[in-house]
Amino acid sequence: MKGILPRLGRIFLKNSFKILSLLLAVSILSFVLVNASPVDPVQQYITGLGTAVSPEQREQIEDYWGADDPPAKRYVSWLSGLLRGDLGESAVYRRPVADIIGERFLNSFVLMLCAWAMSGILGFISGCAMGMYRGRRPDRFLKKICYVLSSIPSFWLGLVFLLVFAVWLGWFPVGFSAPVGVLSADVTLWQKVHHLILPAFTLSLVSFPNIALHTRQKLGDVLDSEYVLFARARGEGEWSVLFRHGLRNIVLPALTLQFASFSELFGGSVLAENVFSYPGLGSAAAEAGLNSDVPLLLGITLFSALFVCAGNMIANLLYGIIDPRIREVNK
Amino acid sequence: MEQKKEPLLEIRDLSVSFRMYSRGLKQTDLRVISDLDFTARSGEITAIAGASGSGKSLLSSAVLGILPDNASVCGRIYYKGRELTPDLQKKLRGTEIALVPQSVAYLDPLMKTGEQADGHRKPRPTEKREKLFRRLGLPEQTEYLYPFQLSGGMARRILVSSALLTDAQLIIADEPTPGMSLEQALEALKLFREMADSGSAVVLITHDIDLAFEFADRISVFYAGTTVETAPASDFRKGPDALRHPYSRALWRALPQNGFQPLDGFQPYAGALPEGCLFAPRCPHRTEKCTVQVPPSREVRGGEVRCYYGA
Known part of the structure; x- marks a missing residue:
């Protein structure tokens, strides 16, 4: 495969540019939203201090932060901090936002990775089973489970x-x-794993039905195709058809779907981590929202946007590597 | 009298219908093949000619047992004198009976053509395939291409080679030549001829009637899902007087080199088939008898014809 690296590099650059502009848009939008909300960051900061503050001191704090500056000026100063890697300090935790995100994300990452792999593998296998037994009992049973879930x-x-x-x-x-x-x-x-199983399983069920039903549909399309008819005419049995033609043709859409499910995964982790009091990024997002911790909330928003974009970009890159139709044309 | 070769495939009174939902839950049976007789002999090429929608391709699906689930088949199919049951079909598909399908859509879009021509059986006939590809004029490296990189003619040659690579005794080729250049088509047909000469039976479903006249031993003419006439190809080369059925004669006259005369009317649609002889509404010689009952298949001058008056 000559020239695959330069080509991937090109796609990577193109996508990086898209992601950067998207992140900029997200940062503007979330800044405007926070600005328009009744949340007063200064008040939250003072509450977080835990001590009484005189009106003069409060004035000084506002001055120091430029709370009375026009929004555009405040945005620019926040953005320039951001570009230097300074996401501000969390009002609740009293620590740099970047540190909190890094630490919490590590926990979440393990959780999401387990859930992601589990839903992907289980979803794909169930989808294949449903596709192979279309209209028959295993299909009807699994389909009901998917709808319920x-x-x-x-x-x-x-x-x-x-x-x-x-x-x-x-x-x-x-x-x-x-x-x-x-x-x-x-x-x-073992203790870590023991604590991880239940939340990971719950989280995996968020995207499981989606992946299973999509795989079922795709496999159905493949099995109805003329090339599968021809394979049958050449004496291929059900399993040969699945392994020679089915998997080859459904694995691409399944992979795309799998990487596109990063957004559901992140959304689901907010809920799952709260229910299980799991100290990940999702529960941090919920805390930041409930306690009006503006710097942390903005930081997590940007980070989650980056996370979802990265998933989509991986899907794009994989398509270019795996699908010969795209690979050969781009040569 | 020419010695008759042993029939390898014999089809008698075959009918195929599809169960359909017409309005709401009301089911109707759509009959697409009716009272069809067909015979393929070892060592012969039998061409099937007929308009689109005359059931040519469905016949191959019925023989291979790959009709969709909502199809019902009645009639008898014999292979080597044994009734062709679904179990037997399953055993023979791809080993003794090979199909050459119609279009590039029958190739897996994500599999390299060499692998597809070889098929799923082990060991892969790689060497034989390379020779065959060269003989069919496929350029080197074709085996490493994907179907989307092929021209229509290349795809058809790959489909042809997939059947020729088997040791099939019955090859059903469904329009194998369109998209090929004349030389390539001739080469492909020559290969079919060689298969037939080595003892296989070849069924050639085609629109290319000229080539069929040239290469086939016998020709079956299909009309609206039934065989109206089966005759030696030499009769078709001689002209309309040697033919037995009014539709075959009309088909002959409609060829560009034979006057280019079209026949009025059109082939009836499945679901709106007339009573009696299916050709009666367009037939210049029809009588009342034709519109009441389907004429039986009769032997006339070394051919078979489904007409009361064929002679």
Whole structure:
């Protein structure tokens, strides 16, 4: 494959430019929204200090932050800080926003990765099973499950799982990412995994039905195609058709869907992490919102936009590598 | 009297219908093939000629047992004297019976053509395929191309080679030549001829009647899902007086080199088939009998004809 790297580099550059302009738009929009909201960042900062502040001191704080400057000027100063890597300081945690995001994202990343892999693999396999048994019992059964799952809100499902598996059966802990009362250095890998299973499973069910039903539809289209008819005419059996033609033709759309599901994953993690009190980025986003922690909220908004864009870009790049129709034409 | 070769495939009174929902939940049966007789002999090329929609391609699906689920088949199909059951069809598909389908859509868009020509059976006939590709005039490296990179003619030659690579005794080629240049088409037909000469039966479904006249041993004329006449190709070369059915004669006269005379009217649609002989509404010789009952298939001068008056 000569020239694949320069070509990928070109796509990467093009997409990076798109992502940067999108991030700029997101930053402007979220800044305008926060600005228009009744939230008073100065008041939140003072509340966060936990001590009484005299009106003069308050004035000084406002002066120091430029709270009375016109919005455009404030935006520019926030953006220039952003470009220098300074996302500000969280009003609730009293620590740099970038540190909090980095730390929380690591937790979330493990959770989302597990959920993502689980929903992808289970969804794809169930979708294939449904496609192969179209209209018959396994298909009808799995389809019902998919419909039920996609109509249940994930936080409610999380509560039910907690009730059944954590409270009644006692198989899993009720919340957090590690046992309470144990030093973080003493937490074993097994304990971490044990705390991860239930939230990851709940989160995986957010995108599972979507992937399964899409895969089912795609496989159905392939099985109805003329090239599969020809394969049957040449004596290929059901499994040969699936492995020789089916997977080859449905894996691309499935991969795209899988990477495009980053947005659902992030949205779902906000709910799942709250239900399970899991200390990830999603629960930080919820806290920041509820406590009007403006710097943290803006930071997470930008970060999640970047995260979703990265997913889409990976899907684009993969398509160019895997699909010969795109690969050969772009040569 | 020429010695008759052993029939490899024999089809008697075949009918194929599709169950359809016409309005709401009301089901109707759409009959697309009716009372069809057809015979393919080892060592012969039998061409099937007829207009679009006359059931040519469906016949191949019926023989291979790959009709859609809503199709119902009645009548008898014999292969080597044994009734062709779904189980037997499954066993013979791709080994003893090979299909050359119509268009590039029958190739997997994401599989390289060499692999597709070889098929799923092991071991892959790589060497034989390379020779065959060269003989069909496919350039080197064609085996590494994907179907979207092929011209229509190249795709057809790959479909042809997929059948020739098997040791099939019955090859059903569904319009294998369109899109090829004349030399390529002749080469492809020569290959079919060689297959037939080595003992296979070749069924050539075609619109290219001239080539069929040239290469086939016998020609079956289809009309509205039935065979109206089966005759030696030499009769078609001789002219309308040697033919037995009014439709075959009309088909002959409609060829550009034979006067280019069209026949009035059109082939009836499935679902609106007339009672009795399917050709009766357009037939210059029809009598009352023709519009009441389907004429039986009769042997006339070494051919078969489904007409009361064919002679």
